[in-house]
Amino acid sequence: MFDVRPELLIEPRDALKFAAAQHVAEARGWQYSVVAGWRPHAHSVLDFLPSQHHPLQDPMQLQHQLLTAVGKAGEVTFGEAAEATSSPALPARQALRSGSPSAAPVLTTG
Numbered sequence: 776m777f778d779v780r781p782e783l784l785i786e787p788r789d790a791l792k793f794a795a796a797q798h799v800a801e802a803r804g805w806q807y808s809v810v811a812g813w814r815p816h817a818h819s820v821l822d823f824l825p826s827q828h829h830p831l832q833d834p835m836q837l838q839h840q841l842l843t844a845v846g847k848a849g850e851v852t853f854g855e856a857a858e859a860t861s862s863p864a865l866p867a868r869q870a871l872r873s874g875s876p877s878a879a880p881v882l883t884t885g
Contacts, residue, residue, distance in 0.1 A: 776796070776805050776806070776807050777807075777808050777809075777810050778793065778796060778807070778808070778809045778810065779811075779821060780809075780810075780811060781811065782811035782812055785809075785811055793809050835861065835862060835865065837861075837862070837865055840859065840860040840861065841856045841857070841859075841860060843859075844856040844859035844860070847859075
């Protein structure tokens with residue numbers, strides 16, 4: 776388990792909090808580290824990871840719109856399917872969060 780926070784926000788009184796978190800982590804069989812100086816790109820990765828643990832919400836029914844576009848055309852690129860939706864920019868974001876924006880650039884019904 777990583778406790779990630781900017782070094783400027785760590786105060787001497789936080790040592791007790793870190794020790795308590797380490798105790799809990801070790802009780803669960805985990806390792807614990809406080810990280811206070813990672814390179815800037817690491818923060819974007821850490822921001823991305825939690826999005827993979829929650830089911831994606833699709834209030835605009837974009838997945839349905841994408842599948843309908845593929846069903847009508849038979850074979851389309853992701854961009855073509857996205858253009859057929861009510862908000863073409865949003866399916867790309869949805870795909871990025873699902874982890875497969877370019878893994879299947881051509882969508883087919885079969």
